[in-house]
Amino acid sequence: MQIVSREEMQAIDRHAIESIGLGGHLLMENAGRGIFEHLRSILGQDERIGVIIGKGNNGGDGFVIARYLRDHGYSTDVWVIGEAAAIIGDSAYHKAAFERSGGSVSYATEEAALNDFEKAMRQWDVMIDALLGTGIKGAPRPFYLRIIQCMNKSQVPVYSVDMPSGVPANGGSVSHDCVKALRTYTLQCPKIAQFTFPSASYYGEVAVVDIGLPQASLKAHDGKRRLWLKDDFQKTYPRRSVFSHKGSHGKGLIVAGSEDMPGAAVLATRAALRAGIGLLSVSAPNSAKSIIAHHAVEAMYDPFDYRAQTADALPKQLSTYDGVAFGPGIGRAERVEDQLIKLLNNTDGVLVLDADGLFYLNQHLDKLSQRSSPTILTPHPGEMARLVGATIKDVENNRFEMARTFSKTYGVYLILKGPNTLVTAPDGQQWVNSTGNPALANGGTGDVLTGIVLAFALQHKRISAALCNAVYLHGFIADQLSQELSVQSGIVASDLTVALPEALGKLLSATT
Ligand SMILES: NC(=O)C1=CN([C@@H]2O[C@H](COP(=O)(O)OP(=O)(O)OC[C@H]3O[C@@H](n4cnc5c(N)ncnc54)[C@H](OP(=O)(O)O)[C@@H]3O)[C@@H](O)[C@H]2O)[C@H](O)CC1
Numbered sequence: 171m172q173i174v175s176r177e178e179m180q181a182i183d184r185h186a187i188e189s190i191g192l193g194g195h196l197l198m199e200n201a202g203r204g205i206f207e208h209l210r211s212i213l214g215q216d217e218r219i220g221v222i223i224g225k226g227n228n229g230g231d232g233f234v235i236a237r238y239l240r241d242h243g244y245s246t247d248v249w250v251i252g253e254a255a256a257i258i259g260d261s262a263y264h265k266a267a268f269e270r271s272g273g274s275v276s277y278a279t280e281e282a283a284l285n286d287f288e289k290a291m292r293q294w295d296v297m298i299d300a301l302l303g304t305g306i307k308g309a310p311r312p313f314y315l316r317i318i319q320c321m322n323k324s325q326v327p328v329y330s331v332d333m334p335s336g337v338p339a340n341g342g343s344v345s346h347d348c349v350k351a352l353r354t355y356t357l358q359c360p361k362i363a364q365f366t367f368p369s370a371s372y373y374g375e376v377a378v379v380d381i382g383l384p385q386a387s388l389k390a391h392d393g394k395r396r397l398w399l400k401d402d403f404q405k406t407y408p409r410r411s412v413f414s415h416k417g418s419h420g421k422g423l424i425v426a427g428s429e430d431m432p433g434a435a436v437l438a439t440r441a442a443l444r445a446g447i448g449l450l451s452v453s454a455p456n457s458a459k460s461i462i463a464h465h466a467v468e469a470m471y472d473p474f475d476y477r478a479q480t481a482d483a484l485p486k487q488l489s490t491y492d493g494v495a496f497g498p499g500i501g502r503a504e505r506v507e508d509q510l511i512k513l514l515n516n517t518d519g520v521l522v523l524d525a526d527g528l529f530y531l532n533q534h535l536d537k538l539s540q541r542s543s544p545t546i547l548t549p550h551p552g553e554m555a556r557l558v559g560a561t562i563k564d565v566e567n568n569r570f571e572m573a574r575t576f577s578k579t580y581g582v583y584l585i586l587k588g589p590n591t592l593v594t595a596p597d598g599q600q601w602v603n604s605t606g607n608p609a610l611a612n613g614g615t616g617d618v619l620t621g622i623v624l625a626f627a628l629q630h631k632r633i634s635a636a637l638c639n640a641v642y643l644h645g646f647i648a649d650q651l652s653q654e655l656s657v658q659s660g661i662v663a664s665d666l667t668v669a670l671p672e673a674l675g676k677l678l679s680a681t682t
């Protein structure tokens with residue numbers, strides 16, 4: 171499913187109207203009707219529904235919804251925020267249809283009308299927010315802002331059309347009030363704002379409504395951002411041949427752990443094993459080795475002298491591995507920088523850099539571009555901020571652009587973690603993960619992801635699919651555990667490795 175910017179959505183819409191010849195009022199009919207079909211399955215017949223309509227096409231969708239609600243016997247109260255004369259084009263077409271069907275409209279044009287508007291609101295059980303959609307420019311103007319504040323203050327549940335009003339479609343920083351929706355009905359394509367913070371926090375639940383935009387229009391303005399879904403996982407997850415053997419599923423090395431953090435190495439190791447890697451070696455300080463080995467008996471061990479202050483602490487035969495993961499629990503000793511340089515220069519296979527494996531990377535970015543084999547970075551927003559010299563807030567506001575620029579500049583695969591983890595390929599293609607929940611917001615879950623990433627990268631045909639599937643499975647395990655236990659806390663990283671095979675089985679057997 172394509173994720174769009176404001177400009178792409180407008181261009182797709184124009185293409186459908188001008189090049190394909192679909193009328194704008196037809197798309198508006200589809201939008202309103204589609205949302206109505208969802209609403210009728212959740213609204214009680216005796217509920218009083220307020221419909222708040224702005225002067226643009228988002229408001230036009232509101233007229234269509236109101237017409238269907240009225241026709242199906244729902245009690246509706248329709249308010250236009252602005253002058254009647256401001257409603258033009260397709261929206262005027264549907265306003266007329268609504269009125270000719272017997273509907274009536276109230277108007278709030280200035281502050282003086284706010285009392286009446288608020289009085290009306292007190293009678294509503296739910297409200298439909300069709301005030302502003304993708305067309306908003308800047309912060310809402312003062313009167314619209316007052317309306318948004320009244321809506322939020324009222325505590326009446328809000329169902330937003332396309333976007334919670336006030337939210338800019340491209341995300342970014344938001345310092346004004348926006349409608350806080352209980353649910354948002356996204357029209358055809360999710361907008362960037364749904365996956366950046368703080369804009370995402372206004373959406374509530376999200377349902378996507380197909381409004382019949384042609385594939386040709388979507389393809390003509392493809393921003394190369396997609397949502398990665400169960401169906402994608404099932405299509406791309408590699409099935410094992412009956413003739414395969416341990417050498418067919420990748421030979422990996424995990425460089426992880428330190429005296430103080432042996433657990434990180436345990437988690438990454440167990441995750442890689444559970445995720446099906448063929449052969450795995452672990453390189454960790456002698457002091458941590460026995461703990462790691464105790465928890466992951468299937469791996470082989472290549473301990474190094476923890477006191478060695480140079481890159482010599484790494485195994486000699488790096489080129490014998492198909493892939494190396496570097497970072498979980500290694501700490502920030504000086505030797506770590508030397509090891510990083512050696513790995514960047516000498517690994518011929520896949521290189522995964524995570525956690526403190528990323529700490530010194532901002533001083534060696536030039537070495538990334540010189541690598542001829544795939545490099546995968548797995549930063550959380552704090553690590554990403556350090557890599558690009560920005561603030562965490564900048565990363566949260568602008569994660570799509572920032573990740574794309576970085577991946578293209580340095581030729582790397584990037585897994586930018588967080589809610590809606592974002593995978594970016596060196597050619598700039600992007601995929602947003604659709605699984606996971608706050609149960610993952612604990613120490614150690616990132617180490618588990620690194621193990622899965624290494625194992626999947628060595629087993630999939632395409633690295634990008636491997637990474638999307640790794641984050642999808644990681645989030646899916648957490649979703650399964652949270653569902654089974656009815657909690658989002660108390661689930662720890664090692665639970666994820668235990669639950670991995672069962673979750674994978676469910677994913678692969680489930681029909682989409
Ligand atoms: N293909 C589709 O996705 C379809 C989408 N539809 C719906 O249409 C909206 C987008 O419609 P658009 O008319 O482009 O924009 P809006 O309705 O969101 O808002 C535009 C009006 O709002 C005014 N405006 C702009 N900025 C502000 C602001 N900061 N404060 C207050 N008002 C603002 C603007 O006024 P101007 O004076 O600036 O012209 C416009 O009047 C999309 O989200 C869908 O819901 C179609 O129904 C079908 C196809």
Ligand SMILES: [K+]
Pocket residue numbers: 228299300301302303330331332333334335
């Ligand atoms: K809206």
